[in-house]
Amino acid sequence: MNAPQNFDRGGRERLVVIGNGMAGCRAVEEILARDPGRYDITIFGAEPRVNYNRIMLSPVLAGEKQFEDIVINPAEWYAGSGITLISGDPVERIDRKMQSVIAASGRVEPYDRLIIATGSDPFIIPVPGKDLPGVVTFRDLDDVNKMLAAADAGGDAVVIGGGLLGLEAAHGLSLRGMKVTVVHLMPTLMERQLDEAAGWLLKEELERRGQTILTGADTEAILERDGHVAGVRLKDGREIPADLVVMAVGIRPSTLLAKAAGIEVERGIVVDDHMVTSDPAILAVGECVQHRGTCYGLVAPLWEMCRALADFLCESPTGYSGSVTSTKLKVSGIDLFSAGDFSGSDGSEDIVMRDAARGIYKRVVVRDNRVIGAVLYGDTGEGSWYFDLLKKGEDISDVREALIFGQAFAMGGALADPNTAVAALSDDAEICGCNGVSKGQVVACIEGGAHSLDAVRSTCKASASCGSCTGLVESLLALTLGSEVKSGPKTMCKCTSFTHDDVRRLILEKQLRAIPQVMQELHWTTPDGCASCRPALNYYLLCAWPGEYEDDQKSRFVNERLHANIQKDGTYSVVPRMWGGLTNPKELRAIADAAEKYGARTVKVTGGQRIDLFGIHKEDLPAIWADLNAAGMVSGHAYGKALRTVKTCVGSEWCRFGTQDSTGLGVKIEHATWGSWMPHKFKIAVSGCPRNCAEATIKDFGVICVDSGYELHVGGNGGIHLRGTDLLCKVETEEQAMEMCGAFIQLYREEAHYLERTAPWIERVGIESLRQRLADVEEVRKLAARFRLSQKYSQHDPWAERAGGKRADLHAHIAQVRPLQMEPAE
Amino acid sequence: MIGKWLDIGPVTQIEPGTARTLPVEGGEEIAVFRTMNGDCYALVNKCPHKQGPLSQGIVHGAVVTCPLHNWNISLMTGEALGDDKGCVPTIPLKMDGGRIFLLREAVLARQAAPQAA
Numbered sequence: 001m002n003a004p005q006n007f008d009r010g011g012r013e014r015l016v017v018i019g020n021g022m023a024g025c026r027a028v029e030e031i032l033a034r035d036p037g038r039y040d041i042t043i044f045g046a047e048p049r050v051n052y053n054r055i056m057l058s059p060v061l062a063g064e065k066q067f068e069d070i071v072i073n074p075a076e077w078y079a080g081s082g083i084t085l086i087s088g089d090p091v092e093r094i095d096r097k098m099q100s101v102i103a104a105s106g107r108v109e110p111y112d113r114l115i116i117a118t119g120s121d122p123f124i125i126p127v128p129g130k131d132l133p134g135v136v137t138f139r140d141l142d143d144v145n146k147m148l149a150a151a152d153a154g155g156d157a158v159v160i161g162g163g164l165l166g167l168e169a170a171h172g173l174s175l176r177g178m179k180v181t182v183v184h185l186m187p188t189l190m191e192r193q194l195d196e197a198a199g200w201l202l203k204e205e206l207e208r209r210g211q212t213i214l215t216g217a218d219t220e221a222i223l224e225r226d227g228h229v230a231g232v233r234l235k236d237g238r239e240i241p242a243d244l245v246v247m248a249v250g251i252r253p254s255t256l257l258a259k260a261a262g263i264e265v266e267r268g269i270v271v272d273d274h275m276v277t278s279d280p281a282i283l284a285v286g287e288c289v290q291h292r293g294t295c296y297g298l299v300a301p302l303w304e305m306c307r308a309l310a311d312f313l314c315e316s317p318t319g320y321s322g323s324v325t326s327t328k329l330k331v332s333g334i335d336l337f338s339a340g341d342f343s344g345s346d347g348s349e350d351i352v353m354r355d356a357a358r359g360i361y362k363r364v365v366v367r368d369n370r371v372i373g374a375v376l377y378g379d380t381g382e383g384s385w386y387f388d389l390l391k392k393g394e395d396i397s398d399v400r401e402a403l404i405f406g407q408a409f410a411m412g413g414a415l416a417d418p419n420t421a422v423a424a425l426s427d428d429a430e431i432c433g434c435n436g437v438s439k440g441q442v443v444a445c446i447e448g449g450a451h452s453l454d455a456v457r458s459t460c461k462a463s464a465s466c467g468s469c470t471g472l473v474e475s476l477l478a479l480t481l482g483s484e485v486k487s488g489p490k491t492m493c494k495c496t497s498f499t500h501d502d503v504r505r506l507i508l509e510k511q512l513r514a515i516p517q518v519m520q521e522l523h524w525t526t527p528d529g530c531a532s533c534r535p536a537l538n539y540y541l542l543c544a545w546p547g548e549y550e551d552d553q554k555s556r557f558v559n560e561r562l563h564a565n566i567q568k569d570g571t572y573s574v575v576p577r578m579w580g581g582l583t584n585p586k587e588l589r590a591i592a593d594a595a596e597k598y599g600a601r602t603v604k605v606t607g608g609q610r611i612d613l614f615g616i617h618k619e620d621l622p623a624i625w626a627d628l629n630a631a632g633m634v635s636g637h638a639y640g641k642a643l644r645t646v647k648t649c650v651g652s653e654w655c656r657f658g659t660q661d662s663t664g665l666g667v668k669i670e671h672a673t674w675g676s677w678m679p680h681k682f683k684i685a686v687s688g689c690p691r692n693c694a695e696a697t698i699k700d701f702g703v704i705c706v707d708s709g710y711e712l713h714v715g716g717n718g719g720i721h722l723r724g725t726d727l728l729c730k731v732e733t734e735e736q737a738m739e740m741c742g743a744f745i746q747l748y749r750e751e752a753h754y755l756e757r758t759a760p761w762i763e764r765v766g767i768e769s770l771r772q773r774l775a776d777v778e779e780v781r782k783l784a785a786r787f788r789l790s791q792k793y794s795q796h797d798p799w800a801e802r803a804g805g806k807r808a809d810l811h812a813h814i815a816q817v818r819p820l821q822m823e824p825a826e
Numbered sequence: 827m828i829g830k831w832l833d834i835g836p837v838t839q840i841e842p843g844t845a846r847t848l849p850v851e852g853g854e855e856i857a858v859f860r861t862m863n864g865d866c867y868a869l870v871n872k873c874p875h876k877q878g879p880l881s882q883g884i885v886h887g888a889v890v891t892c893p894l895h896n897w898n899i900s901l902m903t904g905e906a907l908g909d910d911k912g913c914v915p916t917i918p919l920k921m922d923g924g925r926i927f928l929l930r931e932a933v934l935a936r937q938a939a940p941q942a943a
């Protein structure tokens with residue numbers, strides 16, 4: 001052995017342990033189990049009590065347990081094992097030369113072997129007010145007692161941090177009658193353990209229980225009144241009243257003692273596989289250590305560390321090689337489990353099962369036929385099985401198909417094939433819970449001619465509601481028809497089995513109001529969708545809930561996020577709106593100035609009657625917009641699935657053939673329709689006579705003025721597939737033309753598929769059906785009113801907002817690197 | 827070890843599900859991504875297809891879809907996914923105390939030969 005021997009005290013080596021917590025005591029237990037007589041043991045504990053199960057502080061706070069219930073080792077244990085416990089007397093210094101520790105009381109204790117097991121310290125965010133009375137952390141029994149005292153007085157509690165600890169604190173405090181708000185920096189709760197979908201379910205559940213959950217909320221200061229905490233102010237200016245503030249934003253390995261003693265410390269105290277530090281006489285274990293670069297914050301790894309440490313100290317070294325951890329939340333009634341890597345990496349596949357009716361979300365991440373991660377919400381029964389597969393790295397190819405249904409199903413030999421499993425069901429087994437349809441009924445319906453999923457849905461209603469049994473119905477189709485299954489209409493994307501129409505209908509029927517909610521309720525098979533469904537869902541929700549739905553910028557294509565068109569070299573083009581194609585010297589001067597000032601390399605008149613400035617850098621966009629705004633111009637939405645241009649011709653004001661004021665009407669229409677988001681881009685034109693100089697018959701909505709009024713045309717397209725418009729109807733007044741325009745746009749907005757121009761939409765649904773619906777005066781009035789309502793919320797110039805400083809992060813670099821120096825952005 | 831890692835600022839500067847850019851004078855711009863569940867990655871900001879700015883793509887899981895022609899690029903390896911072939915260099919990144927650090931030599935690796943001073 002490397003350590004100097006000292007045969008005092010009956011020849012036994014003196015072992016001193018700093019930290020009477022979970023790891024320190026477990027290490028001692030492990031040593032005693034191997035060689036009870038070997039060491040003369042002294043344990044120092046800063047806390048004035050015996051060793052207890054720290055993780056059970058949450059149930060103590062929640063009132064489910066008493067302190068006595070969570071004691072691991074009572075005083076008799078120390079005495080009976082010949083251990084000297086010095087509690088309530090923290091060690092202040094380690095003197096490595098003298099091989100002794102010095103406690104706060106002045107007590108000096110020599111050692112042959114020293115174990116540091118000081119655990120972690122709660123991280124305190126450095127905001128004003130952090131030291132006020134009433135601001136507590138959540139680490140030991142004293143903290144719990146402070147919280148209980150505050151809860152007795154009732155009032156408001158703010159918990160900063162929506163991780164495991166924070167949520168357990170919030171749960172306890174709310175059971176104790178406090179009004180609890182959780183303030184969390186990230187957009188999803190417990191983001192280290194949960195993906196977006198599970199985090200969202202958790203948030204919904206906690207909100208249902210009366211807690212207020214603020215995500216994406218950054219604390220700026222803790223507020224004071226009469227020397228006591230009074231509230232929390234967020235960076236966005238919101239203030240939340242609080243009689244108690246719990247900081248649960250994370251932990252830091254407690255390494256001060258070791259560092260002061262000159263032992264190697266990085267994030268934690270650096271140990272080898274035998275838990276030995278850079279000083280061979282000193283070992284460390286628990287949350288305070290860093291092993292192979294990792295610091296742990298859960299107990300399972302500590303148990304393994306303690307075994308390796310004891311093996312080493314009892315001279316049969318085995319070594320510790322790191323742990324894979326799993327997490328559960330101890331909030332009664334919420335089942336939640338996560339383990340491993342679920343970030344969705346290369347070559348990894350997600351197997352996702354969602355059961356909206358029962359509030360279940362399960363996701364198993366598989367790579368190279370091995371489970372690498374799992375997130376379970378609502379039903380965690382299979383957690384230990386997945387965790388086991390994960391730790392053992394077992395090949396799951398044989399059970400892959402049925403993996404998500406759980407061990408019993410997957411291990412059922414032949415049952416591993418879902419089709420076989422479905423075949424084995426009895427005829428009266430229920431397939432569709434929502435509509436009460438049995439297997440026998442579905443099979444009969446298929447045999448009766450319903451040869452596709454859609455046909456089954458429309459005949460016997462199976463899987464027509466929530467859709468969670470879609471897989472079962474598909475299996476029955478395959479079983480009954482063999483290979484004759486007709487593929488139904490195309491699904492929205494590979495993340496879902498629903499079509500665009502289904503999704504739009506269900507958003508309204510089920511009142512779905514957020515992307516993660518749609519994904520959960522409609523059984524998305526990926527955790528956070530893909531680049532094709534995210535923008536579609538964002539649009540559908542925006543259209544369904546005007547004024548209420550909060551646009552999700554990160555689900556938008558870059559052009560719509562930056563309000564400019566990206567070019568092949570990564571720069572952007574800027575197109576200000578020119579109402580009806582009209583401009584004036586002041587605007588042209590501002591455009592010319594901007595082109596020079598921001599180095600536009602090309603200035604071009606577009607096919608849409610306005611001017612395009614090319615080669616603008618994303619950092620310069622807010623500035624060029626500010627300049628254009630100053631001359632009265634707004635965004636032209638040349639980048640958006642939105643109203644683009646309203647082309648006009650000169651019309652009756654100048655043209656010798658003009659029958660009506662086509663320019664004026666075009667300008668009015670553009671003022672009424674600009675800013676609206678659509679399934680795809682939307683173009684309008686108004687021509688003053690049938691010579692049609694504005695090319696109105698290849699536009700989504702075209703007006704041809706005639707002596708007796710206005711011909712309204714729809715569904716034209718000059719793009720890839722040239723399509724002339726269909727005549728929708730003829731009206732007599734400008735007002736009628738405008739009303740019909742709004743109604744038609746709204747119908748298109750509400751019913752077309754995302755990325756479907758009006759031309760293919762009309763080809764699909766038929767012009768006749770549109771003519772009929774828009775012949776109904778009442779329907780036209782309602783549609784137009786809904787359009788005007790949604791316009792109330794979308795006619796804000798996005799350029800002005802950005803020029804005013806909103807979302808500066810989208811335009812500015814995070815930092816810049818210059819050779820040999822570094823300048824952080826903030 | 828000093829100077830090995832470049833501190834590029836607090837992680838809160840990047841909204842989850844988005845990326846921000848880091849120009850390197852005389853070198854290649856870097857895109858620093860943060861996924862929905864908070865993991866961070868750094869890649870050279872150039873799609874292996876036709877140099878599209880990956881930082882402007884839609885991020886889903888640990889994948890970004892290039893804004894120019896929709897290739898899907900793995901944030902972990904820089905590799906194009908699916909049928910597309912190509913790879914963009916990744917920059918080692920670590921987080922400490924809520925700040926993002928990039929490996930200095932990787933950041934500067936793509937620098938043009940030092941200019942004669």
Ligand code: SRM
Nearest residue numbers: 565573605606607608609610638644717718719720721757
């Ligand atoms: C700038 C402009 C060309 C020009 O210099 O004239 C233009 C430029 C682009 N057009 Fe266009 N189109 C422009 C007028 C047109 C027109 C003419 C018109 O609007 O009267 C058409 C045919 C009419 C129509 O849309 O029915 C047209 C049919 C298309 C199409 C095919 C659409 C289709 O349904 O088939 C695309 C591709 C797409 O949208 O998916 C497209 C896409 C594009 C994109 C956005 C390509 C892209 O995805 O990056 C180009 C971006 C340019 C930029 O960065 O600013 N552009 N594009 C015109 C902008 C008008 C404006 O002021 O906003």
Ligand SMILES: Cc1cc2nc3c(=O)[nH]c(=O)nc-3n(C[C@H](O)[C@H](O)[C@H](O)COP(=O)(O)OP(=O)(O)OC[C@H]3O[C@@H](n4cnc5c(N)ncnc54)[C@H](O)[C@@H]3O)c2cc1C
Nearest residue numbers: 019021022023045046054055090091118119286287298299
């Ligand atoms: C409320 C709560 C709930 C938790 N829930 C879970 C859970 O569900 N699952 C899970 O796996 N983990 C959970 N944990 C984490 C788990 O409790 C820790 O991982 C574990 O306690 C770490 O053990 P440790 O011995 O390293 O540190 P600790 O248990 O903290 O022990 C360290 C001890 O050292 C003492 N000490 C520090 N410095 C000195 C000094 N200078 N002199 C003397 N003594 C000193 C401290 O006072 C403390 O008593 C939870 C933690 C908390 C606070």
Ligand code: SF4
Nearest residue numbers: 567568606607719720
């Ligand atoms: S016609 Fe083709 S090349 Fe020309 S602007 Fe339109 S999309 Fe680009």
Ligand code: FES
Nearest residue numbers: 873875876878892
């Ligand atoms: S440049 Fe990225 S997909 Fe073409």
